[in-house]
Structure formats: structure tokens, C-alpha cells
Amino acid sequence: MITGSCHCQGVKYEIATEVQAFQHCHCHTCRKIHGTVYGSGAITSADGFRIVSGNDKISEYESSPGKKRCFCCDCGSHIYAYMAKKPGIVVLRIGTLDQDPKVRPTRHIWMSHKAPWYEVLDDLPRHDEMPA
Ligand SMILES: [Zn+2]
Numbered sequence: 001m002i003t004g005s006c007h008c009q010g011v012k013y014e015i016a017t018e019v020q021a022f023q024h025c026h027c028h029t030c031r032k033i034h035g036t037v038y039g040s041g042a043i044t045s046a047d048g049f050r051i052v053s054g055n056d057k058i059s060e061y062e063s064s065p066g067k068k069r070c071f072c073c074d075c076g077s078h079i080y081a082y083m084a085k086k087p088g089i090v091v092l093r094i095g096t097l098d099q100d101p102k103v104r105p106t107r108h109i110w111m112s113h114k115a116p117w118y119e120v121l122d123d124l125p126r127h128d129e130m131p132a
């Protein structure tokens with residue numbers, strides 16, 4: 001079991017299923033929403049994802065049609081996202097995990113939106129957009 005939480009600990013969650021597809025997204029939306037140079041996400045099955053406490057503190061923001069970003073309304077941590085067209089999947093904001101998920105980043109996506117002042121220094125595959 002892996003656990004995660006927001007910065008203020010008001011929202012806590014646990015994951016009983018595998019964490020996969022860990023990637024760094026440089027799109028404009030992730031940059032704004034995370035307030036960082038890119039957003040790091042991974043997916044897990046919605047069946048294995050459970051909010052343990054703080055459900056009432058979660059605020060949702062629809063960043064693009066059908067995609068909801070879920071935040072702690074007290075501290076502002078972006079915790080996870082989900083998509084109306086992929087109901088079986090939860091997109092974890094991997095920085096909110098409390099343990100090492102034992103998976104490693106696999107790629108950079110939306111390089112076409114990358115901040116001009118940031119240079120990627122690893123050897124992971126890079127994609128201009130989200131590959132099919
Ligand atoms: Zn919080």
C-alpha cells in the first residue's frame with residue numbers, strides 16, 4: 001500500500017493498485033497548475049485509489065473539457081486528476097506520494113510547450129505533444 005497527502009495533511013489517500021506511466025508533462029496547463037517547470041504524473045486504477053480523509057477539503061477544477069484537477073482547498077496542493085472519458089483511471093500528482101512508488105519517469109511530453117529557460121538534462125524520450 002502506498003499513501004499520499006497534501007501539504008497540510010488535510011487530505012490523505014491510499015493506493016492499493018500499481019502505479020504506472022510515470023511521466024513529466026511540460027504543457028502550459030501543467031506548468032500553471034503546478035506552478036513549476038513541468039508536472040510529474042502517473043496513473044493508477046480508480047478501483048485501488050481511496051481518499052482516506054479530507055474528502056470535504058477537495059476542490060475540483062476543470063482544466064480542459066472533461067478533465068478535473070483535484071486540489072486541497074486549504075493548502076492548494078494539486079493531488080490528483082481524473083477524466084470523464086477514462087473513468088477507470090486516476091492521474092496521481094506524484095509529488096504528493098509519501099513513499100517511493102518504485103516506478104521511474106518514462107518520458108517527457110508536450111515538449112512543444114516547454115519553458116524556454118529550462119533544459120531537459122536526462123535521456124528519457126521526448127515528445128512534442130501527448131503520443132497516441
Ligand atoms: Zn492541504
Ligand SMILES: [Zn+2]
Nearest residue numbers: 025026027030
Ligand atoms: Zn500537462
